[in-house]
Every structure is written in structure tokens, then in C-alpha cells.
Amino acid sequence: MSVLHDLTLHEALDALRHGETTSVALTQAILERILAVDNDIRAYLTLTPEAALAQAEAADVARAAGRDAPLLGLPIALKDNISTQGIETTAGSKILDGYVPPFDATIVRRLKAAGAVILGKTNLDEFAMGSSTENSAFFPTRNPWDLSRVPGGSSGGSAAAVAAGEALAAVGTDTGGSVRQPAALCGVVGVRPTYGRCSRYGLVAFASSLDQPGPLTRDVTDAALMLQVMAGHDPLDGTTWPEATPDYVAALVPDVRGLRIGVPREYLATGLQPDVERAVRAALQTFVALGAQVEEVQLPHTDDALATYYLIAPAEASANLARFDGIRYGFRAAGDFETVGDLYARTRGAGFGPEVQRRIMLGTYALSAGYYDAYYLKAQKVRTLIKGDFDAAFAHVDLIVGPTSPTTAFRLGERTADPMQMYLADVFTLAQALAGIPALSLPCGFDADGLPIGLQLVAPALQEARLFRAAFAYEQATDWWRRRPAISK
């Protein structure tokens, strides 16, 4: 057995089931790893070591008594925009500094019921708005493969924690790529499920028609194990699918013979880092060698996704973030106020960071009288066309494959001055979110600087099993996912 903190979830589960280790030993090993590397990585905003060890002990007692569960005794991390009862949940924002939720998000309840041990809460771009985790109000997280570079975002803390051995797996949220892009930049697997597959109850809302939680893991099997637990109908979220969750682990068959893979010509157009293009083309060759058919497809509205997303998501955010007013929870600006309106404005002016304020203003403008039709309604119509592109492509192919991100990890500070440059980091992950369809990123190589490259697989709505099957076949034929970063200053 390799070092405990390097195990996959399923390797650790095997070891627990065969009595080769205990949950307490696993949890201890990971807490020690966090102590050793998190001063450099800074993946965690909050650590709960005592509670984690108590949960691990309880898991060991349960196992000794003959009980088992899908994640019994496995230590994982949660992005800090996911509500955890009794554990501070900030969403990376000063406006929620000190907020302790009185309830668990539904996905947290499900993960706990499956026996998972919660290590703590991971760093993110404030309210999940960003692509580098530099928008955290507290501190940036660093990429375990190169500490001078970003881990991606907004689930950068979760991706970095998994890559650095600071959790066996983690949960993130994906509104426009916030699980897949950091997974790609940190060399781990990340899944955005179909919209409605997982409950949003207890997520700190960003854009309600786009938000979906998803797992970040070391391999495809682990992603299937996690999503199996997280997915399912929730009476507390009317947008969850009522259908039963398929058996994702049963889908892990390394056979893609006859699978029709579409490659959008728009995804391999200019602007791609040459090493990324090379790795994606090599991955397509691997699929061909495994018996899949690769053909070109067209997604003609690809270039409109960025503008569409940056009208719709901020519009929804401007409404959702109206609740942060300094009255019911979180930060309140100091001072005496003439009116409640003054309290709102000063609290929100001081409590939100620049990117959040930018998006609130953009969304407010797009929804305001005189501009609604030209911006918001127009974007909703183009959203229909973007979704239609995928429907048309999936009439011919089973799966769409391309890069997750146009570049590998960029340097801290490189894109912070120009919001448009930062937004371009998500250019390949926005359209799937707008269409509500599932997508998965997994490692497919490294660039000349040794930085990981992500391959994105995209399936029609509710076809996560198809993603897992194809990703598993590719993973078994390659060994990119086995590499671990040598963390050095």
C-alpha cells in the first residue's frame, strides 16, 4: 500500500474493508499532510481536525460492528460555499465572515450519511466568482504543481487539496466551469453533473439556473463513487430531477468500441496553447486506438457563450446577493445610520470584494429598465441557440471531447488587472453550463513546464454514466492521473 494521503478513495476503501488501515489512521495521515504543506498551498479556509477525528473514530467503531457504507471513514473536504451545520461558511467573502449555518446542505447530509469524514472547508473565489481563487477575500490558494501559479477557480481550494494529498476527495461547485477548470489546472478529475442532478439546497447561491455541485477526485472511479452519493431528488430543491440515480460504478467498463466522439472545430481553433492542443489531439488518437470513432461537429454559437454567460450569471447573482444586507447574518458596517438603506449600502460597499461588486452591477444594469430586452432577454435567447447547438451535435455523436481550458495554470497576478482576460479562462466550460448538460475533466498530459492539461468530455443531459465509461476507458489506457506533484518552494 502506498502512502496513505496518496490513496484514491476506492483504494482507501479497500484497505479499510480488508482491515489494513483505519479511518483514524487515514485521517491522522491527511491532517499531518495538511500541516506539512498547507502553509504553502493554502487550500483550506477552515480546518476541523477534532471533529474529523471524532467522525473517523465513529466510522471505525461502526465498521468493527460489521456496518459499511459507500464512503465510510473516508476523509474529504468541502468548498466553503456549501453550508455545514456548526462550521463557519464564508463563501470566501468578508460579508459572511463568522457566519455559522444552523443547517447542513443536502449534499453534506448525504455525504455524512454515507460515512464521509469532513476535514474542513476549502478556499474559493468570493461567492464562486472567478477562475483563479485570487478573488478570495482571505488569501489566494497556490497550485501544488508550481507555487507561483494559480490552482484555477473558483473551486481552487478543493482542486489543490486533492492534488496535494490534503484530502482524498473534495466537493466543489460549478456555475460556468468552477469544478472542471481547477480540476484541469491541478491535474485531477472534476465533474459538473446535469443541472438538477444534485440538490442546490444549502449552497450559497450564485446563479440559480446554472449552479451545480460536483466532485473533485484523483481518478474516475472516485468521481463515480462521490456522485453516486451526492446525486438524487431533494424535496427541498424543486429543480432536482425526480428520476432515480443510475449506478455510476457499474458504468466503469473500459470499452468505448463503436462510441461516436464529436470534436467541435471551434474548440481547436486558434488561441489554444500549443501543448494543450497537442495533448487533446493525442487523447483523441487514444480513443481511436481503443475503437471509438472520431468526427468533427459544429457548435456555431461557441463564441457567443462568454457574452451570454456574463449577462445571465451576473443578472441572477445581482438578485441572489441582495440577501446580504447586514441585517440577518454576517458582516454589518460600523457606524450609526440614518436609514436602513444607508446601512445596506455601506455594508455591501465594504463587505463585497471588487469582482462581486462588478458582477452585481453588471447584472443590475442588464436587468434595469430600458436595458432588459437588449441584454438579459437577448442573452436568454442566445442561450436557447447554444443549447440547440448541443442538441444538434448529439443527434450524430454520443460524446463531445475537447480541451477543458485553453491554457495550463497561469501565474498569480497575471490576469487580475483585466476582468475580460480572467473570463477567457472559462471559454470552453461556459456553454455546457448554459445548456445544463454534464461534463467531466480528466488529466490528459503535461505541458513543457510540467503543468497538467485537462481533457473535457461532454454528454447529453442525464448521461453522466456515458462520461464515466469513456473517461474510465481513457484513464485505464493512460497513466497521467498517477503523477503527483512534488511540492517545493
Place this chain on the structure above:
Amino acid sequence: MTRLTRDEVAHIAALAHLELSEADLALYQEQLSAILEHAARLQAVDTDAIPPTASVLPLRTVLRDDEPGPTLPTEEALANAPAARQDCFVVPPVR
């Protein structure tokens, strides 16, 4: 699309209840104008016969049985409030 003016940015900030400095207003004026300039490309997309998508889900009515369940006790609901008194949130005058 025209560039946002300083007063337009101030108006949006007021609508959004954001108290901002003059320096912030100037910065956001630049940045929001650049983003809106990119967004203007959508005007070239023909959407005449295209309905808007507000949700990707098939339209359906979601109703559950009206069964009483547990709710938050008052003290827990107030526990995170910056100011609370006599089972209420404390706020400045609403005018």
C-alpha cells in the same frame, strides 16, 4: 452600445445598494464598459424566432404535500444576526 458614463455607474450602484468611492466608480466605469462592449456582439445574433431559455429543465409543476416539518427555533435564526433584541432583528429606521 455606448460607453457607460460616471453618472450611469453611480445610478447602477445606487440601484444595487452599493456605497462606492469615486475611485471605484471610475474603475468600474472602465471595466463594465469593456465587458458590455464584448456583450454587444450578441446584437449581431439573429434571435427573431427564438424563445428565451430561463431554465434548462422541462417545464413541470413542482408541488409537495403540505406536511408540517421541523423549523429553525427563533434563537438559532437570530444567532448570526449582527444585532438582535426581544426575538427580533434590530435595524435603523426604515424610511
